[in-house]
Amino acid sequence: MAQGEIKKVVLAYSGGLDTSVILKWLQEHYGCEVVTFTADIGQGEELQPARAKAQAAGVKEIYIDDLREEFVRDFVFPMFRANALYEGEYLLGTSIARPLIAKRQVEIAVATGADAIAHGATGKGNDQVRFELTAFALKPDIRVIAPWREWDLLSREKLLAYADQHGIPVEMKRAGKSPYSMDANLLHISYEGNELEDPWLEPDEAMWRWSVSPEKAPDQPTYIELGFERGDAVAIDGTPMSPAALLAELNRVGGANGIGRTDIVENRYVGMKSRGCYETPGGTILLKAHRAMESLTLDREAAHLKDELMPRYASLVYNGYWYSPERKMMQAAIDQTQQVVNGVVRLKLYKGNVQVVGRRSESDSLFDASIATFEEDAGAYNQADATGFIRLNALRLRVAGRKRGG
Numbered sequence: 270m271a272q273g274e275i276k277k278v279v280l281a282y283s284g285g286l287d288t289s290v291i292l293k294w295l296q297e298h299y300g301c302e303v304v305t306f307t308a309d310i311g312q313g314e315e316l317q318p319a320r321a322k323a324q325a326a327g328v329k330e331i332y333i334d335d336l337r338e339e340f341v342r343d344f345v346f347p348m349f350r351a352n353a354l355y356e357g358e359y360l361l362g363t364s365i366a367r368p369l370i371a372k373r374q375v376e377i378a379v380a381t382g383a384d385a386i387a388h389g390a391t392g393k394g395n396d397q398v399r400f401e402l403t404a405f406a407l408k409p410d411i412r413v414i415a416p417w418r419e420w421d422l423l424s425r426e427k428l429l430a431y432a433d434q435h436g437i438p439v440e441m442k443r444a445g446k447s448p449y450s451m452d453a454n455l456l457h458i459s460y461e462g463n464e465l466e467d468p469w470l471e472p473d474e475a476m477w478r479w480s481v482s483p484e485k486a487p488d489q490p491t492y493i494e495l496g497f498e499r500g501d502a503v504a505i506d507g508t509p510m511s512p513a514a515l516l517a518e519l520n521r522v523g524g525a526n527g528i529g530r531t532d533i534v535e536n537r538y539v540g541m542k543s544r545g546c547y548e549t550p551g552g553t554i555l556l557k558a559h560r561a562m563e564s565l566t567l568d569r570e571a572a573h574l575k576d577e578l579m580p581r582y583a584s585l586v587y588n589g590y591w592y593s594p595e596r597k598m599m600q601a602a603i604d605q606t607q608q609v610v611n612g613v614v615r616l617k618l619y620k621g622n623v624q625v626v627g628r629r630s631e632s633d634s635l636f637d638a639s640i641a642t643f644e645e646d647a648g649a650y651n652q653a654d655a656t657g658f659i660r661l662n663a664l665r666l667r668v669a670g671r672k673r674g675g
Contacts (some may be wrong), residue, residue: 274299274384275299275301275384275385275412275414276301276302276384277301277302277303277304277381277382277383277384277385278295278299278301278302278303278304278383278384278385278386278387278414279303279304279305279306279374279377279378279381279383279385279386279387280292280295280303280304280305280306280386280387280388281306281307281308281370281371281374281386281387281388281389281400282305282306282307282319282323283307283319283389284307284316284318284319284322284323286425286428286429286432286439287389287428288389289322289326289432289437289438289439290422290428290431290432290437291387291389291416292305292323292326292328293326293431293435293437294416294420294422294431295387295414295416296326296327297435298419298420299414301384302329303326303328303387304328304330304331304332304377304378304381304383305319305323305328305330305331305332306332306333306334306373306374306377307319307320307331307332307333307334308334308336308369308370308373309333309334309335309336309337310336310337310340310366310369310370310454310455311337311340311453311454311455311456311513311516311517312453312454313453314453316333317333319333320333322438325438326437330381332377334373336369336370336373337455337513338511338512338513339369340366340369340454340455340456340513341455341456341512341513341515341516342512342513343369344365344366344368344369344591345365345455345456345512345516345552346500346501346502346512347600347603347604348361348365348586349500349501349552349555349556349559350500350501350559350600350603350604350607350610351575351578351579351582351583351599351600351603352556352559352560352563352575352576352579353579353582353583353586354556354579354583355535355583355584355586355587356533356535356536356583358531358533358535359531359533359535359547359587360456360457360531360547360549360552360553360556361456361583361586361587362452362454362456362457362458362459362547362549362552363395363396363452363454363457363459364395364399364586364587364589365456365586365591366452366454366456367396367399367400367403367589367591368399368403368589368591368592370400371386371388371399371400371401371403371404371407372403372407374386374388374400374404375403375404375407375408375411378408378411379408384412385411385412385413385414386400386404386411386412386413386414387413387414387415387416388400388401388413388415389416389417390415390417391417392415392417392418393537393539393541394537394539395537395538395539395587395588395589397415397417397418398538398539398588398589399588399589399591400413400589401413401415401589402589402590402592402593403589403591403592406592406593407592449461449462449463449465449476450462453478455513455516455517455520455551456516456549456551456552457529457547457548457549457552458478458479458547458548459545459546459547460472460476460545460546460547461543461544461545461546465544465545465546466544467544468534468544472532472546476546477530477548478548479520479524479529479548479550480523480524480525480527480528480529480530480548480550481524481525481526481527482527483527483620483621483622484527484620485527486525486526486527486619486620486621487525487526487620490526490617490618490619491522491525491526491617491618491619492615492616492617492618492626493505493506493522493554493615493616493618494506494507494613494614494615494616495554495555495558495613495614495616496509496612496613497558497559497562497610497611497612497613497614498611499607499608499610499611500559500562500563500604500606500607500610501607502515502519502555502558502559503515505518505519516551516552516555517551518551519550519551519552519554519555520550520551522550522554522618523550523551523553523554523618523623524548524550526550526618526619526620526621527620527621528550528553528554528618528621528622528623529547529548529549529550529551529552529553529554530546530547530548530621531546531547531548531549532544532545532546532547533545533546533547538587538588538589553623554616554618554623557616557623557625558614558616558625559610561614561625561628562610562611562612562614562628562630563575563610564628565612565628565629565630565633565634565635565636566609566610566611566612566630566633566634566635567606567609567610567635568635571606572606575603575606578599578602578603581599582596582599582603585599609633610633611630611632611633612628612629612630612631612632612633612634613628613629613630614627614628615627615628637649
């Protein structure tokens, strides 16, 4: 896109080094008006300084939106109904935030008459894909500016030099040593870079922000009860909470007990392997509790089919296909199963571990003690029926065995 083609652009803006430089670069390189958009999705930072920085840069239209409840209600909770784990470990904290941010960015572009949107994702990462797939799904003719794929400011040192040259204030300059690349929201906080680029090195204990180490967690366990309605957590210890408030409280109590740290090497959608560390205390508790609630209330085959769908669902979220027809189709099927996922799960939190120690559902439990008992069951189950059941299921094995001379 040449200068003059873009009159107005909506920039996903944090006020940090990258997006502060991008704001000035857009004004300088494209000669366009920039609208800034800052999303509060629970990153725990004061966002008003972003407004002051944008105003100082000459921005006239500034959006700072509190999206915490929408984030948990409409994105995190639907994903947890699917028990989504990418590559068996990653709870998708960054992945699930991007479609919400991009959705709101497109809405602002429409409201302000902007020609394009812009983001600060690099050309090596997953986020560029997530932002842009969402944008094109919601507004097919939107134009996207990705400065990291256009400019030559490809290092922190060059970004700092550009900021100095243009009088852009930058906090947390670290004597030539880059800090971790971090992303935080109500679901998690992630860490990349520095010594983490060597998969052999253990992370510095001082890196972690939300959780104590399991070794320093309390010597006494913490018990909580998590209430569910239609697959979503709605109460802690009998106290109803909004989605965002509930996840924030799970983060607090989980972090205090050393829960939720993960150190993984994952396969990025763009083709490379990447080492990252994550803190997801509330999500770790929520996943364990949700599966326990399903174990009591879901039909066996429905539960097993959900588990078969989960890796595909998780990959769709990781790769940026939240608004794809296949994810929506899978979500409809998953949500149908959740109508019976109602009840309470009791959990024991202790030194980095989450144990399920109780579960009950007054209305939807499929557990029948009169059938499952090891004691006499008063005719609820005829054990002699198992003979025919086993012989019928063994038929194909016996036929194959005879063919092989067994």
